[in-house]
Amino acid sequence: LIIASLTISAILVFFIVPLTIVFFIYLTNILLLIYQRNNEVKADPLSNVWDSVRKTIASFWDIYARIWHGYELHGVGNLPEGPGILVYYHGAIPIDYLYFLSRLFLWKKRLCLSVADHFVFRLPGLKLLLGVTGVIPGTREECLLALRNGYLVSISPGGVREALFSDESYQLMWGNRKGFAQVALEAKVPIIPMYTQNVREGYRMFKERRFFRQLYESTRLPFTPPYGGLPVKFRTYIGKPIPYDPNITAEELVEKLCLLVNFVSPMSLITLIINTTKTAVQALISKHQTIPGNIWKALLERFDKRRK
Secondary structure, three states: OHHHHHHHHHHHHHHHHHHHHHHHHHHHHHHHHHHHHHHOOOOOOOOHHHHHHHHHHHHHHHHHHHHHHOOEEEOHHHOOOOOEEEEEOOOOOOHHHHHHHHHHHHHHOOOEEEEEOHHHHHOOOOHHHHHHOOEEEOOHHHHHHHHHOOOEEEEOOOHHHHHHHOOOOOOOOOOOOOHHHHHHHHHOOOEEEEEEEOHHHHEEEOOOOHHHHHHHHHHOOOOOOEEEOOOOOOEEEEOOOEOOOOOOOHHHHHHHHHHHHOOOOOOOHHHHHHHHHHHHHHHHHHHHOOOOOOHHHHHHHHHOHHHO
16 A cells, blocks of 8 residues: 555656646636637737737746746847747757747747647647647748748757657757758748757656657657656757848858858758758757756756856
């Protein structure tokens, strides 16, 4: 009985915070529905009519971020005034990204649209929340429209695969994803790398098993549950933008990017942009993350005043 009780307690500790996050997300959607009905709001979810409720949502998640993870955001000045594409590392649970969105809106009153995996739009009961917070499908047309309307657009090329199968080594798992580079080139916007320190120490996945990997590759559904939720230190770092200069030719852009990251081998412009972006994200990880990640060190960083 004692062993069974301890086992159940351990399971609850491991899963209760991720489940609490899910509960808060659904509660937020319910409150949005109540707000919409009581105020008879029929405006587009991205319109300014929703800004007051966006501020309320952002304030709640920012308080949660401060209390639970001592959240810090660095490098906001690297974001362009106009449109751009944010590229980030995907943790087991992208709660750090939600913290970033909230603080960006509170600090700059700016909405960043988020490219999400197709399965997110199949989750029941979240349609209004996804619309108001600017979650969009990752189609070329949707992204180009958002950028042409002046929005920041964020994407994690690793996506769900990176969330499920990366680990405390913080390995990028982008595969052959190149859509973000094509969109950036077509829209003529900069790419901005972003990374959150200790995101894998806060929430983790069970070690990869061949069965779960095969199951994901065949269904594209995340069957492996995350666990953790420890109050480790989170710091999000926004890196220097990888600029697009409309006043230079494609050949000059290739030469400029090669000099930026010391690439010397010939390659297409799309491939070069992808490699440059990957190098920039990896540089943020190498600079700000202990590898392999260490949970105890990440917890102790909550008390490290020198890093502020």
